[in-house]
Amino acid sequence: xxxxxxSYYRYLAEIKTGDDRNEAADESLKAYEAATRIAEEELxxxxxxxxxxxxxHSVFYxxxxxxxxxxxxxxxxxxxxxxxxLDSLSQETYKHxxxxxx
Numbered sequence: 078x079x080x081x082x083x084s085y086y087r088y089l090a091e092i093k094t095g096d097d098r099n100e101a102a103d104e105s106l107k108a109y110e111a112a113t114r115i116a117e118e119e120l121x122x123x124x125x126x127x128x129x130x131x132x133x134h135s136v137f138y139x140x141x142x143x144x145x146x147x148x149x150x151x152x153x154x155x156x157x158x159x160x161x162x163l164d165s166l167s168q169e170t171y172k173h174x175x176x177x178x179x
Contacts (some may be wrong), residue, residue, distance in 0.1 A: 102142065135152040135155075
């Protein structure tokens with residue numbers, strides 16, 4: 078549910094203006110943060126879903142909140158956590174995780 082919720086509010090924030098935009102961005106941020114907490118607790122750092130979430134979260138910070146430094150921090154953190162575990166992945170998971178990382 079959080080995946081759909083974060084996307085829904087993010088898309089609203091892209092098209093709304095004023096207070097409606099701010100409200101949609103706030104709701105999207107809450108959903109991203111909740112999803113990130115769950116992913117970090119439940120999924121390995123190399124999991125493609127976790128990496129995709131980090132990528133989308135960073136894009137949200139860059140495009141919606143206009144905070145490029147925070148966006149870069151999220152991406153760097155996800156990559157730094159994933160790199161040590163890449164050697165232990167199956168070929169298919171490695172391909173998918175590496176593709177997201179790029």
